[in-house]
Amino acid sequence: MSYDNTAKYLAELYPADFANWLLPNQPNQEVTVLKTELSIEPIRADSVIFLQTKSRILHLxxxxxAKSNPPIPLRILDYYVRLKRQYRKPITQVVIFLQETDDEVAFTTEYTDEMTTHRYRVVRLWEQDAAQFLNNPALLPFAPLARTDSPSSLLSQVAQSVAKISNRVERQNIAGCTEIFAGLRFTKDLIRQFLREDIMQESVIYQDILQKGEFKLFYRQLNRRFGEVDTSIIEQIRALSTEQLEALGEAFLDFASVDDLVTWLDQLQ
Structure with missing residues (x-):
């Protein structure tokens, strides 16, 4: 399951709530999702988002x-330089770790290399107070990952907060995201005691996340087997439905070259 992609969806749906959470000294500003021309590797595109206020860019x-290639600190520096060059605005960069770890990368807040030092913020969700998430639908899905001494009590509170969301579609989507994140920490049986699976599966966000997860898996397989592939082909694959991606994954086993992939895609048109 693509957990980072789920978080990105929430930030795109509720940019102001994320900005108010992470920029508490600049509340109630108009916030938009920045559709930047910066190139982002397809494998990273599902976990990177840029928000823009009147005076600042928020890079999440x-x-x-914790492990990635290139390493997180170097990648953060790279984005900072490119954002600064293009927009010439103050930039706040925040790396949000979803799953508890003792890896030093999750506790690193700067890139250092001889004469260069670049700082950024790190949020470790397992250290956060759940109360800040429970009363805000935009952040509610993070609540199962917050600090707690009683998992059952926390999940019960989360379920109650989900039930209070009056809009049916929003309730389904938030429930879907919440259950996805809960899976990072709790057993399926415990989650099912408090969160209903049928509500999650009705969520359009959940279905879209499934599609993105299938794409990411196939992209890795494609790169490993055939190396870099033309961007136009990648975009065709990205546009496929979950069912089509599953079918492509099966057919891919018999492909001898990229030409076979192109032929398969052409047959869909």
Whole structure:
């Protein structure tokens, strides 16, 4: 399951709530999702988002695992330089770690290399107070990952907060995201005691996340087997439905070259 992609969806749906959470000294500003021309590797595109206020850019990265290539500190510096060059605005960069870890990367807040030092913020969700998430639907899905001494009590509170969301579609989507994140920490049986699976599966966000997860898996397989592939082909694959991606994954086993992939895609048109 693509946990970082789920977090990105929430930030895109509720940019002001994320900005108010992470920029508490600049509340109630108009916030938009920045559709930047910066190139982002397809494998990272599902976990990186840029938000823009009138006076600042907020760069968010969601991480499930601490290890990455290039390393997180270097990648943060790279984005900072490119954002600064293009927009010439103050930039706040925040790496949000979703799953508890003792890896030093999750406790690192700067890139250092001889004469260069670049600092950024790190949020470790397992250290956060759940109360700040429970009363805000935009942040509610993070609540199962927050600090707690009683998992059952926390999940019960989360379920009650989900039930209070009056809009049916929003309730389904938030429930879907919440259950996805809860899976990082709790057993399926415990989650099912408090969160209903049927509500999650009705969520359009959940279905979209499934599609993105299938794409990411296939992209890795494609790169490993055939190396870099033309961007136009990648975009065709990205546009496929979950069912089509599953079918492509099966057919891919018999492909001898990229030409076979192109032929398969052409047959869909």
């Amino acid at each position: 990265e969601f991480q499930t695992l």
